[in-house]
Amino acid sequence: MERQIDLAADNGVDFFLFCWYWRDNKGPLNPEAIQNLPHHTSLNLYLKAKNKHRVKFGLLVANHSGSEIIGAENWEKATEYWMTYFRDNQYVKVGGKPLIVLFNVKGIEEEGLASMQAVAGRGGLNGLSIAGCGSASTPGFTHRTHYNIIPGYSAGSEAHPYSELVEAHKKNWAGTPAQPYIPEVTVGWDKRPWEGANGLTQPEGWYFPDRTTAQFEGFLEDALDWMDRHPDQTTQERMMLLYAWNExxxxxxxxxxxDDPDASYLRVVRDVMTRQHKKTN
Structure with missing residues (x-):
């Protein structure tokens, strides 16, 4: 993990969002099961890393099938569990408040979002920045973003140009002063290893095999340009999410x-962010 932290920090990545999984699925909080879940190994290693000061961290709550959090009481318990993370000096903030991203916006109601803020307030925080992936229309979501945007996710196995993936994202870049949007950029998409009986039984869908570093560079530049042109629709921190570090x-x-020992796409992030820092400083 310390090598990955250095790799990220040296190439323009400011923070990791670690996927976090509730246990027991659709049941009550089970701290022991959560702590021992292999899915949380990377987060636990980060927290123990000697160089964690180089890259901040946050949580992306993977409240999808298999890790569903049901009811406001359980969202309250979950937030109480997360308070240790929120108080960490390295936890990433938006608007001075800890940022937490919820994968499944349909998996929480207004009461659950209110209970999250109440726990934060009782714990001495001035609130949470709660970003929902997708529509995030339920009152209580302070921000909107995406985990990724995948045309043809289950439309059958077909190769499509990466440019289609890019355009699908750009059509969704829109926020408001009341609910800023955090733009998301997808590095690539090809889930064929996980499809069918020999994978994770996921449905066959489109994949985008013709991506290039030049296309990815343009994608990043477009996201930065969108934030430049729409400062009232995004965060003051000009935050961008990248899908993904290691999917x-x-x-x-x-x-x-x-096949890419030099991490050429990560080098693109470094080059784009270096130019951006020179532009803004």
Whole structure:
């Protein structure tokens, strides 16, 4: 993990969002099961890393099938569990408040969102920045974003140009002063390893095999340009999310691989952010 932190920090990545999973699914809080869940190994290693000061962290609550949080009381318990993270000096903030991203916006109601804010207030925080992936129309979501945007997710196995993926994202970049949007950029998408009986039984869908570093660079530049042109629709921090650091089974990753040992897409992030810092400083 310390090598990954250095790799991220040296290449323009400011923070990691770690996926966090509730246990027991559709049941009460089970702290022991949560702590021992292999899915949380990367988060636990980060928290123990000697160089964690180089990259901040946050939580992306993966409240999808298998990790559903049901009812306001359980959202309250979850937030009480997360308070230790929120109080960490390295926890990422938006508007001075800890940022937490919820994957499934349909998995929480207004009462649950209110209970999250109440726990934060009782714990001495001045609130939470709660971003929902997708529509996030339920009152209580302070921000909107996406985990990723995938045309043809289950439309059958077909190769499509990466440019279609880019355009699908750009059509969704829209926020308001009341609910700013955090733009998301998908590095790549090809989940064929996870499809069918030999994978994770996911449905066959479109994949985008023709991406290039030049296309990805343009995608990042477009996201920065959108924030420049719409400061009232996004965060003051000009935050952007990248899908993903290491979703290797879905084709969305920045880490070095056997076929790309130099992490060429991560180098693009470094180059774009270096130019951005020179532009704004």
């Amino acid at each position: 290797l089974g879905e084709g969305g990753y920045l880490v070095p691989t056997r």
